Amino acid sequence: MSTNTRVALCAAVILLASACGADDGNANGGGGEFVFNNQLFSNTQLLSPAASGDMHAPSFSWPATGERHVVCAVFRKRIAVRQDRIENEDDMVWVWHSGMRRGREGNVRWDDGRPGPSSTDPPRSLPAGTYYWALWTLDVAGNPLGSSRELTMNVP
């Protein structure tokens, strides 16, 4: 392999890496949402949900996973994760999970969720501000199986 060929290959690799970085990058132009690079739980399948509609009471959609334990939640603060567990559960302002028997996994409306894990009240519209949300699935033994990155949602 000649020196020129090596240089050309290195350049191609650098360009490819740059392109991927942009793809995983900071701005998700479609929803106007900011995406953090870190996946919620380590060594899990990457999920790619999206929020749409009225940001005060958005709907969430993702490719259906078929798992029994699916959770989608919105936090008022950055999601604090330690050893694959979410620690700031008190910051949760809206949650939907597959045990609620409401909505359809992969396509959930705001009204399908609840204000908190143990609440039975209907959800309230989100006041203006920045919110953080994510989607994750657990396997049959409760271990994290899939998770999205932490996404931001700006409510005007």
Add this chain to the structure above:
Amino acid sequence: MNKSLALLPLLLLVLLPTAATAQSAAKRAERANDSTIKRTRARVFIYLMPIVASGGAGDDLARVLGRLARGKLGALEAVGVKSASDLPRIAELINKRGDLSKLDRVSLIDIKNQTGIDGLVRVRYRYLDKRGERVELVLRYVDLRNGQIFRDRTIARAVDAELFAAVQRDLVALATKIRRSYRVTLKINANPAGARVYVDGKLVGRTPLTREIKAGEYTIRVVKKGYRRYEQRVSLVDGDTLALEAVLYNPLAARFLNRAPGLRVDSRQLTFGYRYVYLGLDGAGLEHAHLFSLTGLLRVGSFDVGLRFLASGATADKPIDSFVGQGEARQQADYKLLAFQGLTKYVLWEKYSFLSVRVGVAAGLTYASSDLGAGHQFTRWSFSAEGFGEVVARLLRSKNFALELSVTLGLAYLGQLPYSEREIDLFGAPAVNERTAHMIGPTGALSLRMSFFNDIF
């Protein structure tokens, strides 16, 4: 640690034969002492009457003949010479009845019975010339055992070496004849009685046995079916009496027959088995334990003593609750159990070793581990014990080997089992809380036992 545990049964198997060999040697020595062989060598006594010249007391020739007879007869094996100085009473007995030539057969036998003398030699002589160069010897040899004259001999010739040689031949002939009339007596007893006796491979009868055989070297074998045979090489000469008490051993009945004092190992046992224990541990999801067992035992008297190794592996899968609903999640765990226990059994009842009932206890240490995956593994060492009853039936027997089937029922405490309880909630990886359960429950086992008896027929 697991490897160490696995090696211990192997160590046991190595040590058992070694211990048994040493014990076996001790037992052989013990057996040699139990059987006795006693040899009584018969001794023939010949009485030499005072040698006198016809018509008067003897002179130097009488002393020479006396020394000759004493020397020659005394040199013969198991022959003794007595003279009038040794047995003054015999002269009285003969004189009481008159001259020796006048004694009838019954009188001669009576002398033997009263004095214990087996033969008698009377020598008389007279010179045939005045210079004393020729002499006439009149000799009478009497076998007192049958009261008959063995030989009467008159020798008239010069006093020379041939004269003394002729006398020697007659003396030896008399002693040998008497010795041979005794033959060899065998008295053989065996415990138990009824054993066949072979002399040089030829069946001569069953014990208790008394037989007369010729002198010689023989191999005496005492045989009884089911018992270890007794064999001995003996050298016997005329007149010997051989009294043999052969103690025959039946290893299987060693506890009942010929029981020696002290402890002794009758057999070594190696057992492979399957053991079931009902645990019913809902929390751990472990309802049953299926164990493989390997046991090494020594039979000492009415006890079986040894070591046991138990191993088990199981996967438990139980439904648990989650935020989705009851039983919507599952908990899986791989359990491993290794137990190393000392074991003692007592033989309650036994029928000829074909069927037996035992009770026993076992105690030792158990290593238990549970692996939940995702790096969650718990291990624990704990005490374990078991009490049980056992029925053993023999399937086959070949020489010193027996194959037996045993069925066991009891109560087992297998020690402590670590396991986890998971709380599956919305917030990611479940919290894993370590718990401990005591593994106790009824147990049953089916085992195949190989017994190696230390005695070889």
